[in-house]
Amino acid sequence: MPQFFLNKRLIVLLVSIIILVALIGFSLRERSELTSQEKFVKDTTGFVQNLVSKPAHFVAGFFQNLEDLQNTYHENKELKTRVEDLVTLEKQVQILEKDNKELRVILDKKQTLRDFKPIQATVIGRNPDRWHEMIIIDKGKTNGIKQNMAVIGSNGSLLGKVKHVNQFSSTIQLLSAMDPKNQISAIIQGKKSAFGLVDGYDKDKRLMVKRIPSDAKIKKGQIVITSGLGGIFPQGLLIGKVVDVKPDQYGLNQTAYVKPGANFYDIENVMVIKRAMRVPEAGDYLDTTKEETP
Incomplete structure (x- = not known):
């Protein structure tokens, strides 16, 4: 008797597996329409999902709107502060411009090394x-x-100078050019400014400012601008920012490595600088203190 029941259970199990496999195969085959049972299950599932998703989306959207409103409030507050600071700065600039004009009139000084026409x-x-x-x-x-006119980029940083001039076009030599004659008199701004010459462009895409006195205190982050004393560029054009300083091989001077303020790779629009003050000629640099021999 026990053997009979054991065989009966085995037969039921096999029949169940066969029916299950048949149902799976039936459900997986391509059909143009679903059965009524499948439609009922899918409709019921879709209704429940729709019933749950709408309130969930509403709650999530509500909290998201609150967060966006809070962010907008903080941004608005920060922008108001910046606008107030900008208004104050504009007033200070106006006062300084007025004072500058008055001082120029008093000193009868019409032009400076900074004056130029773009x-x-x-x-x-x-x-x-x-x-x-x-x-x-x-x-x-x-x-x-x-x-030899100076050329600056769209952000106001120095790009180079005019090398050749044609009737309707000009060739500009960039600061990144490896030309030993492409030297620029520069000032490294600080509590005590230091002078040097922009001379060279290294493999790390940094400008090299050489001939800086060894006792000059140069630090990373200091701004480098044109001095206006070289006779070509006006004063105050941004060259870049110091990223490293090293003594030369003899220890008499220092070399500052400067990250350029201009992008030498992507250049579309530039401004050529026409210096207001007279550009010194070659004869102005000659030593006239020596007596001529008869």
Whole structure:
């Protein structure tokens, strides 16, 4: 008798497995329509999901709106503070400009090393073989462009100088060009400013400011600008920011490595700087103290 029941259970188990496999195969085959049972289950499931999802989305959206409103409030508060600071700064600038004009009148000083007139130009050409050395702009002699004029980028940082001038176009030599003659008189700003010469562009894409006195206190983060004493560039054009300082091989001077303020890779629009003060000529640098021999 026990053997009979054991065989009966085995038969029921096998029949159940066969029916289950048949149902699975039936449900997996491609059909144009679902059965009534499947439709009922899917409709019921969809109704329950819809019933649950709508309140959930409403609650989540409510809290998200509250968070956005809070962020908007803080941003508005910060922007108001910035606007107030900007208004104060504008007033201070106006006062300083007025004082500056009055002092110039008193001292009868009409021009400074900082004065210049910008001429807007667009880059129209660039040699792939000399990508970091030269660019060509759409302004030339007819626009008042002259050789050795300074050129700045859209952010106001120094890019280079005019190398060659044609009638309707000009070639600009970038600061990144490896030219030993491409030297610029610079000031490293600080409590006590230090002078040096921008001379070279290293493999790490940094400008090198050389001939800085060994006793000058140079730190990372100091701003480097043009001195205006080289006779070509006006004073105050941004060159970059100091990222490292090293003594030279003899220990007499220092070299500051400067991250350029300009992007030498992506250049579309530039401004050529026409210096207001007279540009010194070569004869101005000659030593006139020596007596001429008969």
